[in-house]
Amino acid sequence: MPLLSEPPAWNGGGWESVEPVELGRSALGNSINLYRANPANLLVMGGVHGDESEGIFLAHLLLHEQPAVPVIPCLNPDGALLRQRWNGHNVDLNRNLPTADWNPEPHKARYPPGAAPSSEPETRAFLSALERMKPSTVLSLHSFRESFVEIERPPETLPAEVNEAVDAFVEAAGIVRKESIGYPTPGALGAYGKDHGMLVLTYELRRGSSHGELHAILPHLSAMVERLAAIRFEG
Ligand SMILES: [Zn+2]
Numbered sequence: 001m002p003l004l005s006e007p008p009a010w011n012g013g014g015w016e017s018v019e020p021v022e023l024g025r026s027a028l029g030n031s032i033n034l035y036r037a038n039p040a041n042l043l044v045m046g047g048v049h050g051d052e053s054e055g056i057f058l059a060h061l062l063l064h065e066q067p068a069v070p071v072i073p074c075l076n077p078d079g080a081l082l083r084q085r086w087n088g089h090n091v092d093l094n095r096n097l098p099t100a101d102w103n104p105e106p107h108k109a110r111y112p113p114g115a116a117p118s119s120e121p122e123t124r125a126f127l128s129a130l131e132r133m134k135p136s137t138v139l140s141l142h143s144f145r146e147s148f149v150e151i152e153r154p155p156e157t158l159p160a161e162v163n164e165a166v167d168a169f170v171e172a173a174g175i176v177r178k179e180s181i182g183y184p185t186p187g188a189l190g191a192y193g194k195d196h197g198m199l200v201l202t203y204e205l206r207r208g209s210s211h212g213e214l215h216a217i218l219p220h221l222s223a224m225v226e227r228l229a230a231i232r233f234e235g
Contacts, residue, residue, distance in 0.1 A: 023072070024125035027088030030077035032125040034132075035063055036070040042229040043135040045072040045126070048093050048142065048189075050079015050086070054205040055141025058214050058221065065222040069229050070133055075122050086112065087122050095187040096123045100195055102187040113187050130198075136233035137162075137199040139225065140189055144204035147175045151201055152190040154179065162199065165227035172220040197235025201228075 020033035044066075046052075046059030059073040074080050078088035086092055091114040095106070098117035106112050114120055118127065130138075149170055155163050155177075170177045181202075185191065193200035203221075205214070 023128050024121050026076070026078045026122055027120065028078045028081075030081070032072070032075060032077065032122060034070060034072050034129050036068065037129075037132055038070065039133050040068075040070050040135055040229065041232050042137045042139065042225065043070050043072070043129065043133060044139045044141070044225060045075055046141040047072075047074030047076050047080055048140060050074075050076045050082060050084050052085075052141075052143035052205075052207070053080065054143045054207065054209050054214060055203070056080060057211065058141055058205070058218065061214070061218050062222060062225060065218060066225050066229070069225055070129075070135070072126070072129060075126055085110070087120055089114070089120060091120050093120060093122050093126075094185070094189060096120050097187050097189060097192040098127075099187050099191040101191050107184050107186070111185075117187065135198070136235070137201065137228055137231070138189065138193065139201045139203060139228065142202055142204050143207040143209075144181075145207060147173070147204055147206040147209075148178050149175065149201055149203050150178045150181055150190070151199070152179060152194060153199070158199070159231065159233070161227065161231050162233065165224050165231075166201070168227075169220055169224035172223075173217055193235075199233040199235060 020035050021037040023032045023034050044062055046055035056074045059071050063071050076087050076093055092111045095111050095113035102117045118124055190200045
């Protein structure tokens, strides 16, 4: 087993016990990898925004902790390598999904949605993973100035087992649960999930969390992942 201090292997290799499937290539030609490409209830994803390395790191740790759960550790390898939010075409991948609310006009310059829904190869790679595995829940790891779990559905509309898993996690992590990030996000994964009856959890890690802090979160996150992976969400 590789040492955890080794750099994440988001271009493949290094994780000898798990062979990745290449979902596609990024705008700059980097592999977008899915580990454990089998039908599953839950898909975990990191690195939609390339400069949010906290989630990329945790996604790799989860590969070890939860050997049955499918993981895309880094959807946006170009952004990760360039240390930027956007992909190699300078598009915000979390505004590029084919949702009913997709909008060609960015809410702010920070959120360029691309020329059209699914215009980006990373978006199409993600959609191919959904097609392949038909997860009913997606957990996407991001970073923000404060940490919380966002689910854009009222708790009373969710199965009790989902609420219990999420509430146990946020309590253990000392964070809150929200129904909105507080500003419009057309073309984002949450909207896509609502369009398609898929449950979406966005976990915003505190930007700048140390690797030690992320290791401390890992057992709690792993416990939530295990519980969510056992639930077939019916949206
Ligand atoms: Zn993000």
